[in-house]
Amino acid sequence: MSMPRRAFLRLVPFVVAGIAATLFMAWCLPTLLALRGIGSSSQSLKIWESKSGARMEVRRGAWSDLYLAYPALETVSRVELWPTGALATADKSSRRLHRPPDAVISAPPIAESEAFARIETMLTGWPFRAFASEAWYSMKCAEDAAPVEFRYTTHLALLEGQELLVPMHPILGGILGDVFFWSSVAWASVAFPLALRKRKREKYGKCVGCGYAMDVHAVKRAMHCPACSVLLPRDPLAFARSPEMHFQNAYVWFIFISSLDIMLTWKILEMNGEEVNPVAAVIIDAWGMQGAVAFKFALVMWVIVMCELLARLRASAGKFLAYTAVSISALPVVWSLALLLLHAFFPSVFE
Numbered sequence: 001m002s003m004p005r006r007a008f009l010r011l012v013p014f015v016v017a018g019i020a021a022t023l024f025m026a027w028c029l030p031t032l033l034a035l036r037g038i039g040s041s042s043q044s045l046k047i048w049e050s051k052s053g054a055r056m057e058v059r060r061g062a063w064s065d066l067y068l069a070y071p072a073l074e075t076v077s078r079v080e081l082w083p084t085g086a087l088a089t090a091d092k093s094s095r096r097l098h099r100p101p102d103a104v105i106s107a108p109p110i111a112e113s114e115a116f117a118r119i120e121t122m123l124t125g126w127p128f129r130a131f132a133s134e135a136w137y138s139m140k141c142a143e144d145a146a147p148v149e150f151r152y153t154t155h156l157a158l159l160e161g162q163e164l165l166v167p168m169h170p171i172l173g174g175i176l177g178d179v180f181f182w183s184s185v186a187w188a189s190v191a192f193p194l195a196l197r198k199r200k201r202e203k204y205g206k207c208v209g210c211g212y213a214m215d216v217h218a219v220k221r222a223m224h225c226p227a228c229s230v231l232l233p234r235d236p237l238a239f240a241r242s243p244e245m246h247f248q249n250a251y252v253w254f255i256f257i258s259s260l261d262i263m264l265t266w267k268i269l270e271m272n273g274e275e276v277n278p279v280a281a282v283i284i285d286a287w288g289m290q291g292a293v294a295f296k297f298a299l300v301m302w303v304i305v306m307c308e309l310l311a312r313l314r315a316s317a318g319k320f321l322a323y324t325a326v327s328i329s330a331l332p333v334v335w336s337l338a339l340l341l342l343h344a345f346f347p348s349v350f351e
Contacts, residue, residue, distance in 0.1 A: 011187075018183030019179055021186070022179050034162070041059060048083065062126065064122060067121045068118060069105065106119075116138060120163075128177040153168055154166040210225065
């Protein structure tokens with residue numbers, strides 16, 4: 001495989017992660033925040049005005065911006081009816097003129113300039129605005145609500161007087177900037193830890209003379225290389241460096257299964273279940289679920305420390321203890337899942 005093709009294939013996962021993060025920041029996050037009442041409509045209001053009296057209401061947030069363009073109240077020419085061009089602050093607090101982004105719709109086509117009462121544009125994405133949505137409110141309105149036409153958007157619901165929209169109009173420059181930014185973040189989040197790990201291996205686990213790979217699990221680093229007897233360079237951070245753990249995969253599974261055990265126990269107790277483990281029952285009665293969580297993870301840390309200490313004396317014994325702890329921890333998780341499934345599909349069993 002050629003070098004350019006290999007480099008391209010290595011970059012593909014990071015680009016995919018960048019695209020996924022871009023879509024999440026532009027579509028999912030603003031929607032979730034709006035459902036919690038902290039969307040762009042909740043931001044502070046700024047009003048920009050043109051010389052003809054047309055105004056634009058601006059609400060800028062961290063994840064989305066909202067621009068509402070209104071025509072002038074007095075009759076003016078169709079060109080000056082909407083807030084186009086440079087706009088001044090309505091309260092005259094600043095002499096700076098403002099121009100909305102190019103993706104913001106400030107005015108309809110001239111032939112339809114008198115047909116709309118409001119044009120609403122929402123921009124989403126971070127750190128650059130990547131998508132836009134448009135809501136065109138007609139001048140001819142019914143008594144209860146103004147007819148609205150949504151363009152380049154998916155309308156989800158009407159939430160507390162505000163339309164919940166998912167913008168679909170792509171902003172090419174913003175999308176490229178966001179994809180590049182998030183792809184770089186994804187690459188750095190993988191490359192930086194790997195670089196640190198490689199540097200640690202080179203300083204701690206390999207001889208600089210012959211490249212002999214020493215035991216990365218050794219508690220104390222040798223002064224000379226066992227292969228070529230070259231004096232190893234002094235490590236100024238030797239007092240702070242710790243050797244690699246012996247059974248890292250087993251420890252990850254152990255922590256994950258222990259966390260599942262706590263969550264499933266919590267769920268069963270919420271459903272008026274009982275804790276059958278007498279030790280855990282005493283702790284829950286005395287300190288509640290918070291005490292049970294602290295006790296569970298203190299026990300997890302104690303088991304990991306014991307595995308590491310035992311592995312330094314006899315590696316096979318430490319490995320046996322680590323994987324035995326994983327297997328034993330999995331038993332109550334399987335039992336709890338079985339009880340929850342029985343309760344969901346056969347509730348009469350528990351009556």
